[in-house]
Amino acid sequence: MKKFTLLLSCIDRPGIVAAVSSFLHHTGLNILESNQFGDLKTGRFFMRVAFTTADPTVDVKQMELQEKFKEISEQFEMDWQLFDMNINTPAIIMVSKFDHCLVDLLYRCRIGTLKMDITAVVSNHDTARELVDREGIPFHHIPVSTDTKQDAEAQISKIIAETGAELVILARYMQILSPEMANSYPGQIINIHHSFLPSFKGAEPYSQAYHRGVKMIGATAHYVTPNLDEGPIIAQQVVPVRHDMSVEDMIGAGQDIEQSVMAKAIRAHTEHRILLNEGKTVVFD
Numbered sequence: 001m002k003k004f005t006l007l008l009s010c011i012d013r014p015g016i017v018a019a020v021s022s023f024l025h026h027t028g029l030n031i032l033e034s035n036q037f038g039d040l041k042t043g044r045f046f047m048r049v050a051f052t053t054a055d056p057t058v059d060v061k062q063m064e065l066q067e068k069f070k071e072i073s074e075q076f077e078m079d080w081q082l083f084d085m086n087i088n089t090p091a092i093i094m095v096s097k098f099d100h101c102l103v104d105l106l107y108r109c110r111i112g113t114l115k116m117d118i119t120a121v122v123s124n125h126d127t128a129r130e131l132v133d134r135e136g137i138p139f140h141h142i143p144v145s146t147d148t149k150q151d152a153e154a155q156i157s158k159i160i161a162e163t164g165a166e167l168v169i170l171a172r173y174m175q176i177l178s179p180e181m182a183n184s185y186p187g188q189i190i191n192i193h194h195s196f197l198p199s200f201k202g203a204e205p206y207s208q209a210y211h212r213g214v215k216m217i218g219a220t221a222h223y224v225t226p227n228l229d230e231g232p233i234i235a236q237q238v239v240p241v242r243h244d245m246s247v248e249d250m251i252g253a254g255q256d257i258e259q260s261v262m263a264k265a266i267r268a269h270t271e272h273r274i275l276l277n278e279g280k281t282v283v284f285d
Contacts, residue, residue, distance in 0.1 A: 001052055001053060001056045002052060002053060002059070002060055002084065002085075002086055003032070003050065003051070003052045003084075003085040003086060004029075004050070004051055004052070004060075004062065004065065004082060004083060004084060004085060005048065005049070005050045005051075005082070005083045005085055005271070005272045006020070006047075006048070006049045006050075006051070006069075006080065006081075006082050006083075007047070007048050007080060007081050007082075007083070007272055007275055008020075008046070008047050008073070008078045008079065008080035008081075009044055009045065009046045009047070009078065009079050009080075009275050009277075010044070010045055010076045010077055010078040010079065011043055011044065011045070011076075011077065012038045012039075012043055012044060012045035013045075013076070015076075016045055016047065016076055017034075017036060017047070019072050019075070019076065020047065020049060020072065021034075023068075023069065023072055024049070024051055027065070027068060028053060028054050028055060028060075029051045029052065029053060029054060029060070030051060030052055030053065030054040031049060031050070031051045032050045032051055032052060033048075033049070033050040034047070034048070034049045034050075035047065035048045035049075035284035036048075037282055037284075039277060039282075042277065042278065044277060046275045046277065046282045048272070048273060048275070048284045050085070062082060062084050065082060066082050069082065081272070083272045085115070085271075085272075088115045088116055088117045088270070089115060089116050089117070089166050089167050089269070089270040090116075090117050090119045090163060090164050090165050090166055090167070091116050091117065091118055091119065091165055091166065091167035091168065091169055091266075091270075092118070092119055092120045092121065092122060092159060092160060092163060092165045092167075092168055092169070093105060093118060093120075093121045093122070093169045093171050094121075094122045094123065094156070094168065094169065094170050094171065094173035095121065095122075095123050095128055095171045095172060095173055096123060096124055096125055096172060096173055096174040096175070097125050097127055097174070098172040098174075098255075099127070099128050099131065099172075100172070100255045100258065100259060101171035101172050101192055101258055101259055101262050102121065102128060102131070102132075102171045102172075103131065104259040104262070104263060105118070105169070105171060105262070105263065105266070106118070106131070106132075106135050106137075108263055110135070113267075114263065114266055114267060114270060115267075115270040115271060116167070116266060116270050118135075118137050119137075119138070119163035119164065119165050120137065120138045120139070120140060120159050120163050120165070121137055121138070121139050121140070122140045122142055122156055122159060122173075123139070123140070123141060123142070123173075124141075124142060124143055124144045124152075124173075124174075124175060125141070125143075126141045129141065138163075140155075140159060142155050142156065144175050149175075149178065150178070153177070153178060153180075153181045156181075157181070157184065160185075166188060167188055167189075167190065167266075167269060167270070168185060168188060168189040168190070169189075169190050169262075169266065170189065170190065170191040170192065170224065171192060171262060172192060172194075172258070173191075176228060177189070177224060179226035182224050182225055182226045183226060185224075186223075186225075187223055187276060189223065189224035190221055190222070190223060190224070190234065190262075190265055190266060190269060191221070191222055191223075191224050191229075191231070192219060192220070192221050192258050192261060192262040192265075193205070193219070193220045193221075193222065193229050194206060194219055194254050194258055195208070195209065195217065195218060195219070195220065196216070196217065196218025196219070196220060196236060196238055197218075197220040197222065197229055197230075197233060197236070198229075198230075199214075199218075200212075201228060201229040201230075202228060202229065206247055206250045206251050206254060207247050209241070209250060210245075210246070210247045210250060214241055215240065215241050216238045216239065216240050216241055217238065217239060217241055217250055217253065217254050218236055218237060218238040218239070218254075218257065219236065219237055219254060219257045219258040219260075219261040219262075220233055220235070220236045220261065221233075221234045221235045221236075221261045221262055221264070221265030221266075222234055222265075223276075223281075232276055232279055232280055232281045233280070233281065234264075234265040234268060234269070234274060234281055234283060235261045235264040235265040235268065235283070236261060237257045237260055237261045237264075238257070239253050239254070239256070239257050241253075268283050268285070273285065
C-alpha cells in the first residue's frame, strides 16, 4: 500500500483544510495524519497531511496526484511538495574525528528506524574508514585546508550529485562550509552543534560553557546557512551541569544528547515533518 505526505504553506485564509480534505476524499484517498498551524504574526498557514489509498488494490501514481492537485495549489497560491513515503531519503554523512554521531546514525539506519539510505560518508580524516567499510558504505577521505577548501567542496558536490543525495548531514564535521556551498543546498544540510544555540556559537562551545559557569549545556540541530550556526533550528535538548564538572565531563554528557538531537532532526526531515517559516521552522512531531 502506497503512503504519501503532502507539505504545504500559503497565506492563511478560510477553506484551505476543507479544500485539501475534499480533494483527498474525492480522489479515493484516506487521511492517516493531519497537522496544521496558522502563524498569526506572519499570516502564513502550514499543513502536513499523510494519506494512503482507501482501496489497497488501487495503484496511485505520484505524478498523477501532483497534476490533479495543481488546481487547488494555484487557487490558494501554495508552496507545496508531495512525497512518496515508500522511498527513503538518500543522504551523505560528513564527519571529522569525533564519530559518536556517525556510529549512532549507522546503527539507526541498519535497524530501520530512520527513513534514510546512507549513500556515502565523507571525512577530512581517515579515522572512520574501517567503521564505514564494515557497513558496506563508500568512504571518501577528502582533506581540507585553507588552500584546498574550494577543491574539497567541489569534490563533495560531485559526490552529492553522483549518489543522488538529497540530504547532507554534518555529524560533527568540524569544517565551516563556504557561503557558496551552503547556498547550493538550501534546506538540505543539517548540522549538529554542541551547544544550546544561540549560546556559544563557533569553536569549542563546551570550553566556552565551562568558563561561563553555566548550569546546563545543550545540543542543537539546524539547517545550514551562510551565517555560522544561525540556520533555522530543528531540534534542541539540554542536560544539567554540576559545579564539579570539568570540560571533559561536559563533553561526555553532551555527546549523548548530540546523538539524540541529531537523530530527532533527521527523523523529522526524512519523514517530511518540517516547513520553513522565514528564519524558523514549523516541526509537526
